[in-house]
Amino acid sequence: MLGLMQRRELLISSIIVHAARHHGAGEVVSRRENGALVRTTYAEVELRARKLMGILAELGVKFGDRVATLAMNSDRHLELYYAISGMGAVCHTINPRLSMDDIGYILGHAEDGLLFVDPGFLPLAVGAAAKAPGVVRAIVVLGEEAEIKPGPPPPGVRLHAYETLLAQANIAPDWPVFDENTASGLCYTSGTTGRPKGVLYSHRSSLLHAFAVALPDVVGLRATSRVLPVVPMFHVNAWGLPYAAPMTGATLLMPGRQLDPVAVLHLINVERADVAVGVPTVWNALLAHMRATGERFDTLKRVMSGGAALPRALVEGFAELGVHAFQGWGMTETSPVVTLNAPKPATADQSGAVALDHACKQGRALFGADVRVLGGDGEVPWDGRTPGEVSCAGHWIASGYFRHESEILSRDGWLPTGDVGVIDANGYLKLTDRGKDLIKSGGEWISSIELENIAVSHPDVAEAAAIAVPDDKWGERPLVIVVPRTGKTPDPEAIRAWFAGRVAKYAMPDRVAIAEELPHGATGKVLKTELRRLYLAPTE
Known part of the structure; x- marks a missing residue:
């Protein structure tokens, strides 16, 4: 009936x-x-x-x-x-x-x-x-x-x-x-x-x-x-x-x-905004401006961040100004919001370092969408420690791409995201890595493969690899590592200039490093984990 x-x-x-x-x-x-x-x-x-x-x-x-x-x-x-x-x-x-x-x-x-x-x-x-x-x-x-x-x-x-x-x-x-x-x-x-x-x-x-x-x-x-x-x-x-x-x-x-800090702050205060939504890059710049000038928010109470992980320092910085900063997570294929970091009874009384650590998680699933983490034997325990591939499903999750024949869903109808994460006992997702070697800078995705293809199109370059390096302002920025062609001595700045006009400005690498060779695995693939160890290791 x-x-x-x-x-x-x-x-x-x-x-x-x-x-x-x-x-x-x-x-x-x-x-x-x-x-x-x-x-x-x-x-x-x-x-x-x-x-x-x-x-x-x-x-x-x-x-x-x-x-x-x-x-x-x-x-x-x-x-x-x-x-x-x-x-x-x-x-x-x-x-x-x-x-x-x-x-x-x-x-x-x-x-x-x-x-x-x-x-x-x-x-x-x-x-x-x-x-x-x-x-x-x-x-x-x-x-x-x-x-x-x-x-x-x-x-x-x-x-x-x-x-x-x-x-x-x-x-x-x-x-x-x-x-x-x-x-x-x-x-x-x-x-x-x-x-x-x-x-x-x-x-x-x-x-x-x-x-x-x-x-x-x-x-x-x-x-x-x-x-x-x-x-x-x-x-x-x-x-x-x-x-x-x-x-x-x-x-x-x-x-x-x-979208510069002066203009954003002016609009917030003059128009009495109580909530604002944007990527961490904007909030980093705004917070730095306010620290430099001593200005304050008149009405702003909440800032939602997304597009990249919310840094702990941002949560602390906005709290000092009387503003609650929180984050959500999703992607273009998910409309985008799937999870949001809002309290539950079990987390509402957290304080100090525990609360800040919790604020850096991507959050819990909204009604209408769901998230899971899969390991080799199915869904992993919600223990906050066991990692796996993150996938999602729901009313606003894509089932395919426009004019694209490839299947994007698992057999049981979930969308694999390519991210790796854990879920804690209260259902909060935390991303720990990415399954693909994408670089996310200021909320924008940058393809490492695209950067590598452009680099090797330079007449002095034989091989190239692109990895993400941490950046206080943008979250991540691209580093391109190139191997010279025999008899060539490429100039790093000349290689970097090679990207101008070939990629969007935000995708331009900040730095180009020259290497004698790149580490390869048994199948011939570049070992980017080794590159990260070599180029991101702390210096003494």
């Missing part, structure tokens, strides 16, 4: 409809590229998003089409989030920190007919579109006509100003209704070897993830909250905050491109 309950599809558009109806005066505060703060409301965002649906249709967007964005956090980007998915198309957020080659590949692979860009990213967008000829029909600059910089677009690509299009648009009478399992968003990983892979979210998965993120033991949003997502909207949907904040009526504070 079925229950006698109404059936409503779990659609992303229902969030902004609710926000406009019940939190219509709720604010979205955005910093423009010129530094000016502009204000709008959820009622206005919903109205403009309905206008935008009509514009998208006029520009040829159909149900299921992918529409790309190359933009930072703003009210205009928020309008795109709702209009694109709301009409049944797919909002494809692209990381502007990727190389132009990768962005061009992503545009072509996703077949993005339209590309919406912040004014400052227009040259990048034009160059990337040229690398995907015949794919992008139009580029829309998120601003006024005056913000379109002169210069011809690629052949066959039209340029539009966002505000001009909106001024001429009619308001769509209502939001369409369709299956909640329809694709809503697309985000390509930057952390896998080889080309980026697309993770395709659904309306249902995104809504369920937003419900979980808003819970008290996660971000803990209320209608009176004022939340600053420093994490960009191209990073796994800003961890669900563009959905969770309107869902609860919380004020959204959008920082735009100004």
Whole structure:
């Protein structure tokens, strides 16, 4: 027997409809590229998003089409989030920190007919579109006509100003209704070897993830909250905050491109933020600035960190300023939040070194997702000591990659993450290593294989290996070790300069070391464990 309950599809558009109806005066505060703060409301965002649906249709967007964005956090980007998915198309957020080659590949692979860009990213967008000829029909600059910089677009690509299009648009009478399992968003990983892979979210998965993120033991949003997502909207949907904040009526504070400590602190204090969310790199820089200047937070109470392990020093530093710093864990394939470090009765009374050690764990699973650690004989004991491969499953966990035939799930439907970790008796996950030799710097993944391939393309290099070295600011930075070709004497700085333009700036190695040979195992593979022993060993 079925229950006698109404059936409503779990659609992303229902969030902004609710926000406009019940939190219509709720604010979205955005910093423009010129530094000016502009204000709008959820009622206005919903109205403009309905206008935008009509514009998208006029520009040829159909149900299921992918529409790309190359933009930072703003009210205009928020309008795109709702209009694109709301009409049944797919909002494809692209990381502007990727190389132009990768962005061009992503545009072509996703077949993005339209590309919406912040004014400052227009040259990048034009160059990337040229690398995907015949794919992008139009580029829309998120601003006024005056913000379109002169210069011809690629052949066959039209340029539009966002505000001009909106001024001429009619308001769509209502939001369409369709299956909640329809694709809503697309985000390509930057952390896998080889080309980026697309993770395709659904309306249902995104809504369920937003419900979980808003819970008290996660971000803990209320209608009176004022939340600053420093994490960009191209990073796994800003961890669900563009959905969770309107869902609860919380004020959204959008920082735009100004993510330096002075700008972030100004926005926090002037706009009375009580919670902020971002990667450790941002919080490290902010904490260093406040220590140097003696400034204080006026209203900030909580900082959520993710994208890389939360250092113990950050927890201590923010505590000294009266702010609780905590971390969550996940990945692009997990929407992203799977675990969050919030107290249980068994851990709530911890103090001192015990509490700090506990704060450095990735946390416990949210309802709607689950995590496990597997060893050779199945799931390992929850003893905080026995390591294994971390995998996860749940309502917002990917089952495959977009237009990619390989299977990514285990036979019983769990997603292996490539991470190694332990789980303690209270269910808290702690990552101890990575199964792959990826480097994570400032929340961005860097492929060691990509760095190695570029290094060996240099005419003076015979062999190369890339490893991660600890860094106080970025968490990790890449070190590239090269073996010269016979008769060659490569200069380390010249090798380092070889990477410029071949990888994103954040992936440039900080240092290149020259070695006579690399250690190899029996199968011919480079022994990176030995390289770490040699190059990361403490010096006397």
